[in-house]
Amino acid sequence: MPNSKRSKKYSVVSLFAGCGGLDLGFVGNFTSLNKHYSKRYFELAWANEIDKDFSRTYRQYFKHDIVVDDIKNILYGGSSLQFNPLPESADVVLGGFPCQDFSHAGKRRGFGNSNGRGLLYKSMIEVIKRTRPAVFVAENVKGLLTMNKGEAIKIILKDFEELGYHVSMKLYLAAEHGVPQMRERVIIVGTDKKRLPKFEHKIPTLDKNKWVTLKEAIGDLEDIPEGGVANHYWSKAKLFPGTQGNNLVSANKPGPTMRAEHHGNIEFHWNGKRRLSAREAARIQTFPDDFIFYPSTSSAYKQIGNAVPPVLAWHVAKSIEEFLDKHLKKEESESISTTTHLSLAQLEVNTI
Numbered sequence: 001m002p003n004s005k006r007s008k009k010y011s012v013v014s015l016f017a018g019c020g021g022l023d024l025g026f027v028g029n030f031t032s033l034n035k036h037y038s039k040r041y042f043e044l045a046w047a048n049e050i051d052k053d054f055s056r057t058y059r060q061y062f063k064h065d066i067v068v069d070d071i072k073n074i075l076y077g078g079s080s081l082q083f084n085p086l087p088e089s090a091d092v093v094l095g096g097f098p099c100q101d102f103s104h105a106g107k108r109r110g111f112g113n114s115n116g117r118g119l120l121y122k123s124m125i126e127v128i129k130r131t132r133p134a135v136f137v138a139e140n141v142k143g144l145l146t147m148n149k150g151e152a153i154k155i156i157l158k159d160f161e162e163l164g165y166h167v168s169m170k171l172y173l174a175a176e177h178g179v180p181q182m183r184e185r186v187i188i189v190g191t192d193k194k195r196l197p198k199f200e201h202k203i204p205t206l207d208k209n210k211w212v213t214l215k216e217a218i219g220d221l222e223d224i225p226e227g228g229v230a231n232h233y234w235s236k237a238k239l240f241p242g243t244q245g246n247n248l249v250s251a252n253k254p255g256p257t258m259r260a261e262h263h264g265n266i267e268f269h270w271n272g273k274r275r276l277s278a279r280e281a282a283r284i285q286t287f288p289d290d291f292i293f294y295p296s297t298s299s300a301y302k303q304i305g306n307a308v309p310p311v312l313a314w315h316v317a318k319s320i321e322e323f324l325d326k327h328l329k330k331e332e333s334e335s336i337s338t339t340t341h342l343s344l345a346q347l348e349v350n351t352i
Contacts, residue, residue, distance in 0.1 A: 011091045012092045013046045014048070014094045015093065016048070017049045025313020032286040046087050051068075057293050072123055129163060137320065140186045170187055172185050174311075175212070185312070218280045234275045245267050246267075249276065285307060
């Protein structure tokens with residue numbers, strides 16, 4: 001039911017929220033690279049992130065509380081938090097579960113990682129069990145598809161399906177969706193079999209000749225002095241030819257993937273005079289300029305590289321919103337959430 005004004009929104013529980021790239025896409029109402037992305041009808045009900053710096057950035061931008069703790073502590077005890085517990089229900093669960101163990105750039109230990117990070121997707125499964133959302137959205141790196149010779153993704157999809165959800169998956173290239181970056185990410189969408197059909201990934205893509213270049217995205221920042229705008233500071237690490245991140249970006253192409261763990265070796269500006277600034281990296285990730293990262297440049301780089309590009313997330317959110325509006329029945333929507341559910345009876349048609 002597009003072009004609608006509604007008094008209620010779909011409630012969202014956000015796991016592994018980071019600084020909020022995925023959440024921003026679902027909330028909408030932001031401007032990136034001189035284009036405005038309209039509000040979406042999702043509302044943040046509860047969010048969790050273990051990193052204090054990431055959480056500070058999230059809280060400052062969204063003006064919304066975020067629970068700073070290990071999700072395993074929250075779910076299974078051991079947490080000292082007594083307030084803001086996980087909601088009993090939600091319309092949507094989001095989770096960019098930690099991906100370092102699945103990345104091509106990492107050690108690819110995955111499920112065998114002794115510290116358990118490779119199994120954190122199971123915490124997302126537990127949250128889905130407890131909140132029974134109509135839809136869940138999980139995000140991860142391309143490397144997940146080939147880890148353990150393709151067995152890891154089979155196990156993960158099977159575990160999600162056993163919850164009673166249709167599961168669909170697609171590998172997205174961010175450049176095809178207005179992001180000036182050759183970033184590839186896996187998006188998994190699950191829909192409750194009792195209420196919804198299987199979600200189909202039908203998000204429109206841009207022709208290659210319409211991809212946003214770095215010159216278009218960050219060209220205006222080239223000659224602005226360091227500190228001239230928020231987060232416009234850059235790593236002073238020297239050039240080490242032949243190693244990751246020690247090359248110049250191309251002005252007339254989308255940028256390379258902004259990495260979370262570059263250890264100061266973020267790519268050099270095409271002018272060869274300096275490395276990309278944190279603000280330039282944020283632009284390449286499509287964060288709006290009023291999205292400020294705290295408390296340091298090194299932390300900002302990590303937060304930016306760890307995030308889902310908000311513009312890509314916005315397109316995914318728009319598609320899911322339209323899917324829910326079309327398929328979720330009135331009586332079902334009223335039973336999903338006790339607080340911020342969508343009541344179709346309260347909709348009134350109005351052009352946005």
